[in-house]
Amino acid sequence: MKITAVETYLMQVGGPAKGNASAGQYEGGNFGGSRNWLFVRILTDEGIHGVGECSGWPRVIETAVKDLTPLLIGEDPAHIDRLWHKLLASMMGHGMLGTVGGGALTGIEMALWDIKGKALGQPVWNLLGGRFRDRVRVYGHAHDTAKADRLLALGYTGIKVGFTGTVDLDLVASIRDHIGPKVDLMVDAHGPSWMTTQDAIAVGRELESLDILFYEDPVAPEDLDALARVRDAVNVPLAAGERVSTIWGIQPYIERGLVDVIQPDTGRAGGITQMRKMAAMAEGHYITLAPHSGSLGPVAEFAALHVMATIPNALMLERLEFDWEGRDDVITPAPRVVDGHMKVPDAPGLGVDIVIEEILKYPSRRNVREISPDDGTSYALGTAHEVPYFQTRFERRQKLRIHR
Numbered sequence: 011m012k013i014t015a016v017e018t019y020l021m022q023v024g025g026p027a028k029g030n031a032s033a034g035q036y037e038g039g040n041f042g043g044s045r046n047w048l049f050v051r052i053l054t055d056e057g058i059h060g061v062g063e064c065s066g067w068p069r070v071i072e073t074a075v076k077d078l079t080p081l082l083i084g085e086d087p088a089h090i091d092r093l094w095h096k097l098l099a100s101m102m103g104h105g106m107l108g109t110v111g112g113g114a115l116t117g118i119e120m121a122l123w124d125i126k127g128k129a130l131g132q133p134v135w136n137l138l139g140g141r142f143r144d145r146v147r148v149y150g151h152a153h154d155t156a157k158a159d160r161l162l163a164l165g166y167t168g169i170k171v172g173f174t175g176t177v178d179l180d181l182v183a184s185i186r187d188h189i190g191p192k193v194d195l196m197v198d199a200h201g202p203s204w205m206t207t208q209d210a211i212a213v214g215r216e217l218e219s220l221d222i223l224f225y226e227d228p229v230a231p232e233d234l235d236a237l238a239r240v241r242d243a244v245n246v247p248l249a250a251g252e253r254v255s256t257i258w259g260i261q262p263y264i265e266r267g268l269v270d271v272i273q274p275d276t277g278r279a280g281g282i283t284q285m286r287k288m289a290a291m292a293e294g295h296y297i298t299l300a301p302h303s304g305s306l307g308p309v310a311e312f313a314a315l316h317v318m319a320t321i322p323n324a325l326m327l328e329r330l331e332f333d334w335e336g337r338d339d340v341i342t343p344a345p346r347v348v349d350g351h352m353k354v355p356d357a358p359g360l361g362v363d364i365v366i367e368e369i370l371k372y373p374s375r376r377n378v379r380e381i382s383p384d385d386g387t388s389y390a391l392g393t394a395h396e397v398p399y400f401q402t403r404f405e406r407r408q409k410l411r412i413h414r
């Protein structure tokens with residue numbers, strides 16, 4: 011079998027509600043107009059094609075995939091790891107992989123696994139050593155008790171509270187009280203640059219009494235020494251790793267013992283094999299894996315299900331429940347959450363395909379957030395948004411609500 015073409019399908023996510031959406035059922039989520047999905051389709055001379063998804067910076071990754079395509083044409087898609095290393099070596103001249111290189115490698119590698127599965131008539135999980143489980147536990151996001159109730163009604167047993175702008179421990183406590191002790195509760199601080207390491211420790215100490223499954227990105231993810239200080243000072247499990255690619259990116263989190271949970275993003279971690287290798291590295295340190303979803307689309311979600319079926323240390327899969335209403339239309343079949351779990355696909359390959367005519371309805375417009383003078387992200391002088399990634403901490407006392 012030979013690869014004959016690599017196609018990319020880039021789309022804008024969000025936008026106007028579709029006619030069939032029930033009012034209030036979906037939360038949209040176009041992330042300020044910045045949300046794109048990039049799907050890859052690899053064709054072969056035997057009529058089999060594979061699909062994959064790249065996340066990180068999709069509009070730029072599309073160019074990276076096109077750049078890499080000549081290296082794939084004419085190759086036998088069976089030799090996934092060799093092709094992966096061929097692409098990796100070809101990018102060395104660009105410096106480190108970054109999220110763009112990681113995303114490009116990921117979508118291509120995912121599609122190669124899909125081809126292999128279809129060619130052999132086996133689901134990908136069966137080619138990875140068989141499965142531990144036929145369904146994967148998922149967790150959702152809640153910013154109030156009403157949203158938590160919607161997740162509980164679907165059988166969710168894991169709920170995450172994300173701090174957006176304000177660290178609100180009263181909110182965490184109210185949701186903990188509301189959902190009761192049998193539902194897992196997680197907190198994502200999103201590595202806020204306006205918090206000091208001491209702030210992150212103070213927040214973590216407050217979380218100790220709230221029975222938290224993990225405290226995610228308490229400090230900026232680049233600051234591993236700060237994460238180590240939080241680790242030593244706080245008696246709460248920690249999670250991190252959503253922004254890194256490849257085993258070399260996740261390595262220090264694991265080998266320095268900085269976290270209890272690694273969170274590789276299935277669209278940019280480097281691919282299915284890289285995720286499995288990360289899981290094996292984590293297994294050696296009794297660390298579990300809970301893949302990041304973020305703004306990810308539905309093809310990567312299928313890939314995550316295959317990986318998580320095959321590893322002993324799968325914790326939970328993040329899921330954007332009540333996402334944009336077009337989500338299920340761009341793929342087939344549409345996945346469902348039943349009793350807080352997603353079924354591991356049994357069809358050959360990844361068990362999912364993209365619906366091209368639906369994707370083409372949403373041409374990509376932009377992939378960075380719009381900055382409006384009024385929305386609090388305007389870089390206005392004298393505010394907490396003046397320098398978003400290295401804050402001067404003007405509003406720290408207002409935003410850090412640790413006195414419950």
Ligand SMILES: [Mg+2]
Nearest residue numbers: 198200226252
């Ligand atoms: Mg996160």
